[in-house]
Amino acid sequence: MKNSRAKKFISLFLMLLMLFGSAFGMSLTAYAEEEAAAAAESAEPAATAPAEEAAEEPQGSEPAAPEAPAPTEAPAPAEEPEKEKENPAAQEEKTPSEESRKEAAKKEDQDTKKQEKQQAPKQEEHQAYSAPWLSSSDIPIDDDQLMVLITFFREELRLNKSALAGMLANIHRESGFDYVKVGDYGNAFGLCQWRSDRLDMLVAYCDENDLNPVTLEGQLAYLLYEIQAYYPNLCIYFDCCEESEDDAAWAAYYVCRAYEVPTELDEECEVREEFAREIYYPKILELEEQGLLPAIPED
Numbered sequence: 535m536k537n538s539r540a541k542k543f544i545s546l547f548l549m550l551l552m553l554f555g556s557a558f559g560m561s562l563t564a565y566a567e568e569e570a571a572a573a574a575e576s577a578e579p580a581a582t583a584p585a586e587e588a589a590e591e592p593q594g595s596e597p598a599a600p601e602a603p604a605p606t607e608a609p610a611p612a613e614e615p616e617k618e619k620e621n622p623a624a625q626e627e628k629t630p631s632e633e634s635r636k637e638a639a640k641k642e643d644q645d646t647k648k649q650e651k652q653q654a655p656k657q658e659e660h661q662a663y664s665a666p667w668l669s670s671s672d673i674p675i676d677d678d679q680l681m682v683l684i685t686f687f688r689e690e691l692r693l694n695k696s697a698l699a700g701m702l703a704n705i706h707r708e709s710g711f712d713y714v715k716v717g718d719y720g721n722a723f724g725l726c727q728w729r730s731d732r733l734d735m736l737v738a739y740c741d742e743n744d745l746n747p748v749t750l751e752g753q754l755a756y757l758l759y760e761i762q763a764y765y766p767n768l769c770i771y772f773d774c775c776e777e778s779e780d781d782a783a784w785a786a787y788y789v790c791r792a793y794e795v796p797t798e799l800d801e802e803c804e805v806r807e808e809f810a811r812e813i814y815y816p817k818i819l820e821l822e823e824q825g826l827l828p829a830i831p832e833d
Contacts, residue, residue: 670817674710681826682750683711684818688828690758695818695827696810697772700785703809704794707802713750725753726794735760765793779811786810 673680680702687693687701705725709715713725722729724747728736736756737747745752761768771788775781786806796802821827 670813670820672813673817674706679711680817681821683754684821685828686754688830690754691761691769691772692830693772694775694830695777695815695822696781697775697785699782699810699814699818700775700787700789700806702814703782703786703806704789706809706813707790707796707806708794713753714748725750726757732760761793768792779815782810782815783807 683702683705684698687698691697691701693701705711708727709717709725711725714723715727716723717727718729723733724736736753739745739756739759740747740752743755745755747753747756768789772785775785784807786809787803790796790803790806791799794802818827
């Protein structure tokens with residue numbers, strides 16, 4: 535009884551094992567088939583790709599050679615910066631030009647000549663100045679008034695013709711022989727346009743000597759005193775001055791620079807030289823020819 539049960543149990547177990555094995559085998563077979571199908575599908579595009587590429591190539595044509603790489607241009611050499619051309623204007627900005635050096639040297643030479651002329655001027659320098667268009671008709675006063683001045687300078691200062699012409703030329707430029715003229719914006723007065731301390735001395739001298747500084751007589755008296763007291767070198771020059779047109783110009787220059795001393799000194803010296811040479815020296819000679827020129831008193 536027991537043996538038959540055991541046999542049945544074993545038979546049942548074997549049947550179950552067989553069923554399970556067949557089911558497991560079927561699942562393995564299905565899995566294997568699915569894997570094979572998947573592998574076949576993945577392998578099919580890879581296999582067909584070369585065929586499609588071969589189909590696209592024309593029959594009988596050789597395989598195209600690989601294209602040679604395009605030649606690359608060698609980089610252009612960097613351009614060297616152009617050297618700046620020498621610009622004369624730029625050079626002049628950096629260093630003084632030759633022209634500026636010449637101008638500086640010329641100016642220095644002019645200054646040197648000016649100093650030499652002030653210290654020891656030569657008569658030849660005055661010969662370059664000439665104004666032939668001037669004449670005695672340019673004298674701003676009549677002969678009678680002029681003779682008053684000429685007589686005074688001949689008798690009191692004993693001026694020869696050249697020195698006399700130089701003195702008259704300076705008074706002409708200072709006041710035009712107007713002894714009541716006020717100039718320099720109210721700061722100068724009289725025949726010689728005295729100013730500052732010299733004007734105060736004119737007034738003081740006239741007060742002390744019972745003279746009127748607003749009259750020709752008072753101013754001429756002070757002029758004589760001033761020259762003899764404060765400008766003795768002017769008197770010495772007058773004594774050494776020779777009688778000629780050139781010496782007349784030289785006398786005008788000396789009176790201008792040593793006695794009158796106007797603001798525009800160099801320019802005024804030249805103008806007064808012209809006046810002495812072209813106006814007053816010829817006028818004095820004319821008076822001499824007419825016998826009207828006063829004589830210089832003898833000692």
